[in-house]
Amino acid sequence: MRLLGAWVSGFGRSCAVAAVCLAVPGVWAAAVAWGIWWGATNPWSWSAPVLLVVAGTIGLARPVCQAARRLVARWSGTTIPGGYRRAVPVTRLSTGYWWNGFSYERTRRDALMDQRWRLRWRDPANLRDLRFVAVAPLTAGLVAALPPGGLAVAVLGSASAQTSVRVAGAVGALVLLAAAPWAWRLLEPVAVRFLRPSPAMALADRVEELTVQRADVTVAQAAEIRRIERDLHDGAQARLVALGLSLATAQRLMDRDPEAARALMREAQAGATASLAELRELIRGISPPVLSERGLLDAVRALALDSPLEVSVRAEGALELDAPIESALYFAVAELLTNAAKHARATHARITIRRDATALRVEVEDDGRGGAAVRSGGGLDGLRRRLAVFDGTMEVTSPPGGPTVAIMMVPCESW
Amino acid sequence: MRILVAEDLYLLRDGMVRLIEACGHEVVATAATGPETLDALRAFRPDVSVVDVRMPPNQQDEGLRAALAARQELPGLPILILSQHVEQLYARELLADGSGGVGYLLKESVFDADQFVDALERVAAGGTALDPAVIAKLLATGSPRRGLERVTDREYEVLALMAEGLSNQAIGRRLFLSESAVGKYTTSMFGKLGITDDEDTNRRVRAVLAYLNSTTSP
Numbered sequence: 001m002r003l004l005g006a007w008v009s010g011f012g013r014s015c016a017v018a019a020v021c022l023a024v025p026g027v028w029a030a031a032v033a034w035g036i037w038w039g040a041t042n043p044w045s046w047s048a049p050v051l052l053v054v055a056g057t058i059g060l061a062r063p064v065c066q067a068a069r070r071l072v073a074r075w076s077g078t079t080i081p082g083g084y085r086r087a088v089p090v091t092r093l094s095t096g097y098w099w100n101g102f103s104y105e106r107t108r109r110d111a112l113m114d115q116r117w118r119l120r121w122r123d124p125a126n127l128r129d130l131r132f133v134a135v136a137p138l139t140a141g142l143v144a145a146l147p148p149g150g151l152a153v154a155v156l157g158s159a160s161a162q163t164s165v166r167v168a169g170a171v172g173a174l175v176l177l178a179a180a181p182w183a184w185r186l187l188e189p190v191a192v193r194f195l196r197p198s199p200a201m202a203l204a205d206r207v208e209e210l211t212v213q214r215a216d217v218t219v220a221q222a223a224e225i226r227r228i229e230r231d232l233h234d235g236a237q238a239r240l241v242a243l244g245l246s247l248a249t250a251q252r253l254m255d256r257d258p259e260a261a262r263a264l265m266r267e268a269q270a271g272a273t274a275s276l277a278e279l280r281e282l283i284r285g286i287s288p289p290v291l292s293e294r295g296l297l298d299a300v301r302a303l304a305l306d307s308p309l310e311v312s313v314r315a316e317g318a319l320e321l322d323a324p325i326e327s328a329l330y331f332a333v334a335e336l337l338t339n340a341a342k343h344a345r346a347t348h349a350r351i352t353i354r355r356d357a358t359a360l361r362v363e364v365e366d367d368g369r370g371g372a373a374v375r376s377g378g379g380l381d382g383l384r385r386r387l388a389v390f391d392g393t394m395e396v397t398s399p400p401g402g403p404t405v406a407i408m409m410v411p412c413e414s415w
Numbered sequence: 416m417r418i419l420v421a422e423d424l425y426l427l428r429d430g431m432v433r434l435i436e437a438c439g440h441e442v443v444a445t446a447a448t449g450p451e452t453l454d455a456l457r458a459f460r461p462d463v464s465v466v467d468v469r470m471p472p473n474q475q476d477e478g479l480r481a482a483l484a485a486r487q488e489l490p491g492l493p494i495l496i497l498s499q500h501v502e503q504l505y506a507r508e509l510l511a512d513g514s515g516g517v518g519y520l521l522k523e524s525v526f527d528a529d530q531f532v533d534a535l536e537r538v539a540a541g542g543t544a545l546d547p548a549v550i551a552k553l554l555a556t557g558s559p560r561r562g563l564e565r566v567t568d569r570e571y572e573v574l575a576l577m578a579e580g581l582s583n584q585a586i587g588r589r590l591f592l593s594e595s596a597v598g599k600y601t602t603s604m605f606g607k608l609g610i611t612d613d614e615d616t617n618r619r620v621r622a623v624l625a626y627l628n629s630t631t632s633p
Contacts, residue, residue, distance in 0.1 A: 269526050272523070272526065273523050273526060276521075276522075276523050280499065280500055283499075283500075284500070289469070289499065289500045290500075290502050290504065292474070292475065293468065293469060293475045293476040293479075294475070294476060294504075298504060301504055302502050302503065302504040305502075305503040305504055305507075305552070306503060306552055
């Protein structure tokens with residue numbers, strides 16, 4: 001029963017593959033038949049069929065490829081990225097023009113039309129699709145056509161009285177029986193080989209990704225600088241003004257009321273101490289001194305000491321990292337420890353830093369109640385974006401009830 | 416006292432030298448880089464040295480390194496580290512050899528000249544002078560009383576102030592206790608921490624160390 005089921009589904013799949021792969025040759029065959037029917041010897045009767053061939057091939061290329069991708073994805077679970085250009089939102093610029101990701105247009109309608117045209121017809125993926133349409137019928141299509149072809153021959157043979165035709169029918173039936181379970185399987189390797197994005201397309205994707213990241217970084221940086229400016233303006237700067245005021249007043253009072261002058265001086269001193277403390281906090285937020293003085297490992301150790309949790313730190317391999325990567329990882333570990341203490345109510349945490357030939361791996365594990373999730377715009381999402389600038393990744397597993405494990409990986413060149 | 420001042424910023428170095436001389440002590444040498452500091456520490460063996468953490472050539476922790484290296488060669492060489500920020504990590508490194516004569520203060524502690532000179536004298540005498548900020552961090556760390564369960568709250572407060580470098584008299588003033596009451600607390604605490612009777616200063620340093628070791632160490 002199971003054998004029969006596999007056989008029937010194999011036959012169905014083979015028919016589907018043959019239909020998809022042979023769609024374009026089918027159009028060609030139809031065009032040839034049309035030309036012959038109009039008069040094979042008259043060259044003018046071929047103009048319309050040639051037009052049909054050209055339009056059919058170009059127009060069908062992408063749907064055929066998409067169908068092949070869907071079939072492969074459904075049957076084998078292999079996802080083949082399309083790599084087609086994607087539409088970006090059409091936005092109005094301050095100049096009044098509309099930007100559609102490719103060019104500037106006067107009106108929104110023009111921009112949308114131009115975008116649609118470029119996405120469909122100026123995509124480098126089209127060439128690859130045409131290549132697949134040429135290759136597929138001769139490989140996957142041909143093999144997949146065996147079972148339905150065999151069925152057709154068998155049916156014709158059984159209906160005929162001639163011995164030779166009956167023999168051919170029997171052979172067709174044998175081919176049908178033998179080929180049905182596996183004939184569709186060639187589609188996957190062919191599709192994987194010919195349908196994946198070309199290097200140029202992968203490069204285009206990468207450029208797009210980097211553009212988005214650059215925008216993220218620019219926005220984050222600007223926000224950070226504004227925060228620092230605000231902190232300095234409302235904090236240290238204001239305190240220094242107050243300090244100067246106190247000192248000026250004290251100078252005036254020196255002769256008349258030395259006691260009041262002394263009180264003012266004491267106040268000024270307290271103000272100086274307070275602004276130093278404020279500046280220290282600010283500096284710690286920008287670039288922690290222990291990080292510049294000692295590097296990532298000792299800075300993480302210092303974090304561990306200051307954390308309300310009991311934290312153990314283990315490190316393997318020499319760490320010589322660029323300052324921006326160190327800083328990103330430091331703040332990531334700091335935030336994860338804060339989360340563990342504040343939200344997960346953990347009591348212990350373990351930090352493992354491991355460097356191998358290709359990557360730096362930082363693991364932060366706590367014994368809290370778990371349930372942490374990477375939400376868009378949340379703290380973890382921010383960490384992930386910060387790491388993404390260095391092609392770093394962060395994975396968080398945090399089942400309800402804990403434990404929470406965050407693994408950060410940053411690729412490093414080997415030395 | 417013969418004092419060395421190691422600080423790379425001219426304004427601060429100059430101010431510090433003037434302050435120390437105004438308080439009647441002698442500045443025997445100044446240094447502006449890590450290697451200079453180490454050389455001066457070896458050559459002059461000052462009664463106490465004021466050393467900045469961050470110094471040229473690399474603007475990393477050269478000053479601290481020079482101090483640690485010098486103390487390895489000359490155990491107990493009194494050194495007071497002055498820094499713009501305090502880290503438990505550095506405090507632990509400084510105290511790790513257990514020989515006392517160590518201070519670690521924020522730079523603004525020079526605002527109060529009397530207390531600053533007091534700290535210098537304490538360190539020169541083999542005691543400790545830790546910034547309250549360091550102590551606060553130590554107190555906030557993890558479950559700090561692991562291994563110290565039998566120490567009472569009062570003894571614990573006395574221990575924290577002892578880590579700051581205060582004498583029994585000063586601790587008594589802070590906690591509104593008589594000096595003899597503080598003495599009783601310290602004696603019972605020394606017993607609980609397993610610290611035997613010998614020279615008093617060293618015993619205080621060892622108590623602080625026992626306290627540090629009872630807190631989480633990564």
